[in-house]
Amino acid sequence: TTFTCPTALENEENRNWSVESASLDIIILDNNGLPVSGAVVTVTDAWTGLTVAGPETLPGSRLVFDNLSAGPMRITVTHSNYASGMGFVQLLADEVFETDVTLIPLDETLNISGTAGSDISLSLMGHSEQIHTTLNATGNATLAVPNGSSGWISAANDNDASLIRWNGEDTITISDNGTMRVFGWPENASETGVLRIEHQPSGYWELVEWSGEVDENLPRTNEGEWKIYNSEEGIRIGQPISSNDSSQLNITSLLTNQDETPSPKWEGHGYLNMTSAPEKGETFNLTWEASFSIPTDFGTAQIPDRSLGLIGQIDRWFGNSDGNLGFGEQAGFSMFHGANMWVESNHLFLFDEHPLHGVVNRSDFSVTQNESIGAGYYSWNETALLQGEAAFGSSRVFWFPVRGDALESIPITVNLPSGWEVRYSPQIDLLTGNQSTFTVNRSLSPTVGMWTVTVGPNQAPIADGHLEERPGLAIPMSGNVTLTSECSDSGMSELSSHWELRKSGESQAESDNESFTFIPESVNYSHSNVVNATLTCSDWDGASSNWWIDLYVDGEVPMANINATEEAGGQIPPYFHYLGEVGEFEVRAGSLLTVIAETEDDSGAGVNVIWRSNKSEGWEQHDIGFADQFNQGNEVNWMHMSVEERHLQRELTVYSLEMELIDGAGNSNVTSWDVTILDGTPPTITAEVMVDGNPIGPLNPALGESEIVLNLTRSFDDIDAIENTVWFIFLDDFPLLTNGTWDEARIYQLPQMNVGTHELKLFAMDGSGNIREVISNPVVEPQVPASVSGVEINVSGTPVIGESGLISVTIVNIGSTNAKVTACYHEQCSREWDSGEATADRPATVILPLDVSEFKRGEISVEVTWTDQVTGEGGTFTIESDISPKSPWAEKADEIIAVILLSLFGFLMYRNRPERDNTPF
Structure with missing residues (x-):
């Protein structure tokens, strides 16, 4: 990998900085200086670690990125046929920075053999991406690698894992040696934690979360050293357990002692001083002074592999990857760090949504490795003359990005220009300081995002107050009266309140408390006087405003x-x-x-x-x-x-x-x-109808022969004694008792009643003339055994002696139970029929059909036999009729008489006809 570093900037102090106006012109070449097409380019801000351009696939070998911020940028270039390339540039505002990145081709072949199905990963020195393959069924595979390169091979299958150094040879064989089993138990089974496991010099590392126990398998290796640390919030804590290659390693002691070493701390402070007021649309000046002390395990965004921590980063990119930080390695990074300080403040703060810019001077850089590994720090100081530009809007706003970066743990104090104040911030509860000087600690933020603080020229506070516990403007003359200040101001101002009471323009009392309690008559006020109360609210800069209220002194009751x-x-x-x-x-x-x-x-x-x-x-x-x-x-x-x-x-x-x-x-x-x-309530009538000494009901119905008694004992009046009430009883509108006394009405026997539903009216009157009327409907049920009797006989058509026919027998049952009924005519009987059941409303009437096969001579009569289905009682009775069947010849009598009369009529006509004459007619 070619790692390109910038040269020192010339005339930095005289440069005119602007925002997002830099450009980057990149050409991708191979090691012979020939263009390479199809590379993927990513540009990263070296101080924020944020990607500012890409990943972008180049159609050719050259690409220009525009609208970039000024300052140090890290370039990463990858290609499927080349090892990764990297570069580092310092962009300048309003200029195009031209740079070449050289890629080394993967032009050699590495032959790998081992267990079929093993997953192979090759980490090349200076190559940011691993190369992967899987051994085929015969246990072989090849990888394209750069000529003369080296690295580490990781191989893993279901039962084995290996970590092997590769020194550039053409062929390598991977043996199966199992795994290195790491295990242990904390003293408390409920404990949890995180381990950081590292191997040097391969650079292999991983984080392992555990709960209650640890049981992990690591690759076997024939060189180097393993180190296992407790880790807290990304920081290695305390001394590690170290081990060479082994089949197993017990780390119980590491898990038990994880709280014995202190947690790392972030130290430092930044001061941003506004030396001039930011006028709308104008540039303004600031100074910056800061000191930083950051745990080394957080690494830096200026060079790759931040997750390795700063020591690992320096060892890999400025050293020999042996796991140790030498003086030369540290000096190399110190020079690199100092030459590439930030130019635009994107990682710290912005003003009106744009970064501040200027030349940052670094001093006192050091890397401290303490005996407790996680307590290592890297430190430096910064000073700068910065410049910002105010927007054309009405509000001036500081922006503080929150991304979870280590630098955010260092608080920043902003000193505003004279006469300026904090106006508003959504994070006002997390700010400290006062109106003209406030401090931001972004590490307190529960989420990532952006903190904003609106600032501006000082404005007078808003004076407001209220009268406590009074709905209007009237106050008592002899009682406590409390006025409370509700002064408010933007931002973080501490306000003072001053009260003054006046009568007819003359001061009567004063108070500097937020709440002012007084008694009007004690401060020279009397009934109907007006209290003029004035509140003056003042802020830190002496700006003030007033609020007043007129109160009426009321000394008389309503x-x-x-x-x-x-x-x-x-x-x-x-x-x-x-x-x-x-x-x-x-x-x-x-x-x-x-x-x-x-x-x-x-x-x-x-x-x-x-x-x-x-x-x-x-x-x-x-x-x-x-x-x-x-x-x-x-x-x-x-x-x-x-x-x-x-x-x-x-x-x-x-x-x-x-x-x-x-x-x-x-x-x-x-x-x-x-x-x-x-007394406006009539008596309460509670009437019980008793049948033969027991309450009337389905199980004790009233019958015609029952003794029925009306019991009014539970009745009462709300005020009068019961003996002072008057009673009236009506049965079916017939008066049984009028103007009756309580003794007469309390237990009253009713007369015998016919089967059916009756109306019983009760009236009760108390001594105040209040009358209650209650109407009930006692029911007298039919008798229990059936009582069947005949009603009539009907015959369908004209009955003829010797012929069949149908007799209809109508019967009635006045009993409340069913009976089986049979009707017979001259030993010709019907089947059994149900008589039906009588109710209080009506008896049961049934028509029984009787089929007759042969009518007999004489009047028709039917014998009826019935049997009660509950009691077994029964009887037989005969129903007579005046219907007599006719003789068979009587059916033809009318026809014979008609023939005889017709013949006789014909004979008489023939005998009386006149004699015939001789005419032809």
Whole structure:
């Protein structure tokens, strides 16, 4: 690989820098100076490690990259037929930098043999990409390699892994030696960690995450040394375990002692000083001073393979890859680092979205390797005169990129020009300092991205305040009044507040606290005076603004006129109560009481009205009025009481009602009333219908012969004793009891009732005239055994003696159970039929069909036999009729009579005809 380094810049101090105006003209050649087409070119910013151009495949051998930032750039060139090429250039603004990158062809063949199916990787010295192949079925493969090159071969299959040095020979054979098994257990099974495993001088390394134990297989090798480190956030911690090639290695001691060494630290600080104010569209000047001390394991973006850490990078690209950092190697990198300092501040900060630029001088560069490996540092100092250009917009904004780079752990302090301040930042909580000097520590950022800080000329703060716990502008004369400052300013300013109270232009009191509490009458104010309060807010630079408020001193309580309306509902008209200068009033239970307060206060502010009552727990209304029902309380008779308790005389409920008026100043006026709830609820009727001593129901129905009693024992009135109630009982609109006493009504026997549904009306009236009506419908069920009787007989058509026919037998069952019924005519019987079941509404009527094969002489009668299917009772009865079958000749009698009459008529006509004359007609 050809690694091209730039020459020193000439006249750097006099150069006019600009943004993204540099160009890079690259030509790709082979080792004979001939052009190479089809190469892939990538350009990387050497200080940020970010790709700024490419990967770009060149159609020919030359390509120009435009619009690049000024400063050091790293070039990587790859090609399928060549070893990788690299270059390093220092781009200048407004200029085209021309450079050649030479590629070494892969013009030699390396023959490899070993176990079939093994995966082969060749890492060439100076070649950034590995070359891969797989051994074929015969265990052979070839690789195209550069002439005279060297490197390391890694071979792996299912059971073996090897790491072998290759010194440029044509043929190499890989033997199977198994693997090097690395294992161990921490003291605590729940511990976790990361190992960094390195082999020198091959440069092989890997990170291994473990939890509870380690069990890894490494390649076998015939030279070099393995080193295994604990790793924390990419940094090697403490001393490693070292080992030559071996079949196994126990690293338990490394896992157990991983907390014994300190974690690495980042040290340093950067100071960016704005020596002139950034005017819109104009350039301005800054100075930069910084010191950096970075753990070496973080490496540098200036040279490839940053993951190796700085020591590994220097050893590979400026040394002999032996795993050690020699003086010559360190000196070589120091010269390279100093000659390629940054030109544009993309990795540190930007202003109005563009980097600052200038000449950066480096000093005091050193690489320190401490005994504790991970505690190594590389350090340097920077100074620069920088220049920026303000945009044409109204805002001036610093931008701080957050990419997770090691340099971001070094805080940067920005000193603003005189009279300038921080205006705003989304990351304001992560900034430290004050309005004119702020510090950014990008390592505190939870995510990558961009921090922004808006700056500008100092502006006066915004003064604002409020009156604590007061809805308006009225304040009490004798109570505490608190004014609170709410001054605000952009950025990070610390503000001061000053209060002054005036009356008629004369100062009465002052305070420098954010909150100012005072009692008006204690500072020479009386009722109806106006307090003029002025707040002055001042910032760090003496800029200030004012806020004021006028407050009315209210030393009198509010008043109200009260309108109360009671609506009982129904035909009862509304009743209006006068509640002024009275301490009690009465409301009928269940009525809707509407009360409205018409408030007034001399301050002119609104009055808050609060209504309270013990009518229910927590009853409270916050409004000028309320509408609610007032019923008797829990001390009256009710269902939860025993029968004896609910029959007692009770007192009317008396509630308290309170109205509190609170004006804007907090003055309070309370008025209270006792509200007596009049008896407006009729008695509660609880009636039980008892049949033969037990409650009526499906299992105990009422029958025609049952003894039915009405039990009213559980009835009650909410206020009156039960003996003070009057009762009325009606059955099917017939009065059974009128103006009855409790003793007469409590247990009342009803008369016997026919089968069917009846209407039972009960009325109860208390001493206040409240009447309750309850209607029930007791049902008398039909008797239990069936009772079948005949209704009529019908015959289809005209019955004829000796011929067949159909008799319809109608029967009725007045019992509530089913019976099996058979009908017979002269020993000609039907099958068994169901009689049906009677209900309280109607009996069961059934028509039984009876097929007759031969009618007999005489009136038709049918014998019916039935058997109850529940009780087994039954009977037989006969249904008579006046229907008699006709004789067979009677069917032809009408025809014979008609023939005889027709013959006789013909004979008479023939005998009475006139004598024939001689005419031809």
